[in-house]
Amino acid sequence: MIVAKAVVAIAIGAAAFAPIGLSAEPALPKAAVVRVDFDSSKILASRADGEAGVIGRVVSANDPVRVASISKLVTAIAVMRLVDQGRVDLDRDISEYLGFQIRNPAFPDQNITLRQLITHTSGVRDKIDYLIPLDGRIEAVMANPAAWDSRYRPGSYFSYANLNSPIIAATIEAATGERFDKLVAKNVLAPLKIDACFNWGEGCSPDRRAQAVTLLRTNGDLARDPAIKGQDPCPVLAAADGSCDLRRYPLGKNGSSFSPQGGLRISADDLAKVGQLLLNGGRPLLSSKAFAEMSRVQWRFNGINGDDDQGYFKAYGLGVHIHEDSAGALWIGHVGEAYALRAGLWVNPATRKGFAQYVTMVPAETPIGHCLDACP
Secondary structure, three states, X not given: OHHHHHHHHHHHOOOOOOOOOOOOOOOOOOOOEEEEEEEOOOEEEEEEEOEOOOOOOEOOOOOOEEOOOHHHHHHHHHXXXXXXXXXXXXXXXXXXXXXXXXXXXXXXXXXXXXHHHHOOOOOEOOOOOOOOOOOOOHHHHHOOHHHEOOOOOOOOOEOOOXXXXXXXXXXXXHXXXXXXXXXXXXXXXXXXXXXXXEOOOOOOOOOOHHHOOOEEOOOOOEEEXXXXXXXXXXXXXXXXXXOOOHHHOOOOOOOOOOOOOOOEEEOHHHHHHHHHHHHOOOOOOOOHHHXXXXXXXXXXXXXXXXXXXXXXXXXXXXXXXXXXXXXXXXXXXXEEEXXXXXXXXXXXXXXXXXXXXXXXXXOOOOOOOXXXXXXX
């Protein structure tokens, strides 16, 4: 962590000096606590407390932050737009799009589909690294038997896995001939007037990177997005030789570089626009049919048909987390948890209200939660 600590020292400023002979803990920023409440058409309330990972820089609800797995919801919206356009089929063998075969070695006769990937029922597991170098290939990654669960036929068992997302991204790239970040920006972010992007790719305005919330761990170590001006020298995982020329990104062959599973940088204000789309039945982007398919329960835990992660997952749609709160009210949206951040985007279809919220610098030992009743 020596490099990370050096970067953080630059980012947050030098620690206060203690008298000779005494030691002192370095000063740390205050954790950011941000929440935006909304209904189907407007912001109802906004709260932003703490600092944006830098001492003295007050956080705002308009600052972009890496929202972790809430990214999967936006990726799913992009897929459903393509379904509406007739460019992809949720139940078609993805190998037909990719040009190479993706199979669970234990079930070589079973197709793998976008529906299975988006609902985490594909049999894909996070037992290997799902971050692929810029010049890497998803075909090679998925040829590793460790990437699969050999016990359950694809489509029959839920187990949440980040590795599904790069396969989704590669599939829709192959189907459209467009790079994942550009595809999402054109089909989702720009129409909603959202200033956001995956891994600082297409969709963010030129100065957006400098406004990012730096994610720190509780001891001050850098987790993601150091405070800098301009753009990251390499916002994706570099190629095997250390280079970072995005022209080397193999369209429809990688899927990982723009982190479709968790790399969305978006503000709480803009997350509210995604929530409003959910409250408005997918409008203005999705047909009523596509939204109904996306938001309906595709999998519900019955005690034996999945890994519910000790009650964390009870039901899931197409990239949509479906959950009941402590009072029994139904909510749809998605959670995010990574790099000491906890986040949630949730809407209540009955009350037609929702909220987006996140907290930074959350201790690693904090129990998992949905950022629904409480955050973290």
